[in-house]
Amino acid sequence: MPKKAASKSPADWIEAYVDYLLEHGEAPKSVFRFAKDQGMGEKAFYQHFASFDALEGEIWKGMVSDTVATLDADADYPEYPAQQKLAAFYYTFLEVALDNRSFLLLRFPGVMLVGAPGYMCKFRKAFTDYIKPVLDQAKGSKEIPERGRLNDSYPNLVYAQLLFIIDYWLKDESAQFQRTDALIEKSIALGFDLIGAQVIDSAFDLVRFLAGDRKSN
């Protein structure tokens, strides 16, 4: 039984929770039990988190905010074109995620499914908050064309790419995860090529044409 601590910071709670999760392979049965095991009352837990889901949300969000903090500290980063910013984000994120690899292994691929757990909302929001200004920059610099409302779907597409990369990385057994690095280079290049190319415009045009067709018939 751990010693009774005077108080626990959110970070302490998160660490204890992840320890528990990784050792038992599942979340604790109740906040009460978990807090008691930590030598604390459950009130001390609720002071910081409303639920285990809320706590997990903080872990996910934390990975994004740690990544962004590292990027912001880099002198070169602000000068990158959008495409490189995104690459820098992915590479830095994987560095950060390396500390949480076991946790991610336990949680993926469940989070990829439709109806992802609530804690993923925070992750998604943290990431889309980060990526929106980057995409705006890309529009400003004409790296991606202005497409009106279609642009609004880009943050979600990039988020899907992030999940895809994490999933690949977790299965990657190459030395230093070099295959994931290659995947990032290639999928970003493809992503920007697709967004930039006429393909989407033409496809959109065709869909609009067909939709109009049906209406007139």
Next chain:
Amino acid sequence: MKEQRSIPKHKLTRAASLVKTGAKIGGSYAKYYGKKIATGKDDRNALHEDIAEETYSAFSKLKGGPLKVAQMLSIDQNILPQAYQEQFAQAQYSAPPLSYPLVVRTFKQEFGQSPNDIFDTFTKSAVNAASIGQVHRATIGGETFAVKIQYPGVAESLKSDLRLVKPIAMRIVGLTSKEIDYYFDEVEERLLEETDYTLELKRSQALTAKSSHLANVHFPSYYADFSSTRILTMEWIDGLPLDKWIASEPSQEERNRIGQAMWDFYHFQVHELREFHADPHPGNFLVTGDNQFYILDFGCVKELEDDFYRDYFQLLDMNRVLDDEHFENMLDKLGLLQTSDSSTERELLRELYRESIELLSRPFQRERFDFGDESYVQEIYNFSERTQKDPEIKRLNTARGSRHAIYLNRAYYGLYNLLASMKAVITADIPAELTA
């Protein structure tokens, strides 16, 4: 299974793009035979050009293996017709670059520091592309470095790439898998070595140290502290690649001096060290503003075993070559004649090899040899055209010999090509031990 799980997407897209090439090559052949029947004219060159362009464009989209193989094939005139070589010679210039964030990541993985922590300046984009990596320019104080960084996962994807390229190569040269295996085994071994920059560093340092006494030849310094398996740092040399230098119309005297230096460098490595720089590509030789000749890139190095060396280079002794029995004996040893050959086939091949040896060893046989002699180049060209077109010879002449000869031939073809484009006059001799 591990392999299955980590490859899918990657390999599938690669396979798809190569299958497309295969289909297109089929299409080009159909076009060629169609045209031939329709016009009765043999437009073989146009056919080769068509196919070369398509094959090249598929290869160049893939990093690593295929691009290397493309370059490799481009230099072996035995295997590829002229049109392919021209297309493939471009290979090194068209590799899409690594993003700067990935360069930073690679540095952090290899040294725990980013490029800016190590160097005073470091170019954000590549100044030069190599087939499995790219080169950045960096400085510390007054010193300038060339830092070569490898594409991620090259070593791992090489094998699967080669497997994908093989059927296409077979189609181009018309060989069966069994016949071409020895070729691919050798190429795979060399290519995998090329992905190990630690090995390249060691070889560069060792070979340049051993060759440092040669006149008129210079090498950049290599820096072990800034090198690892995926990063190689050497001294930056400001100079023109050999082809550009030749285009700048240097004097005959300078061309002779540098041509001779190049010949001596190869001669020393092949015949003394029996370990040689096997990539005589114009981009690997630089001439500086004050006409200093630099040799770069010891990524591809071939070592020769003594037995093979002796069997192979005794062919330079025309006394032995002109004696039928002795000559056939030598060809048997080298695997150029096989037990399955009938006696008429043996005779045909013997005369063919004799002719090619006489032709290719000519620079060795004379005191001074002028590579600017266009009739010599034309003679080689005619010879290879004639042998490539003769169906009987073509059937017999493919995929014979020792795997060790592949890179040796490649080196000498490359060397002859470069000397011919320099129009250099050089002095060559046959190592004494071979005629003894």
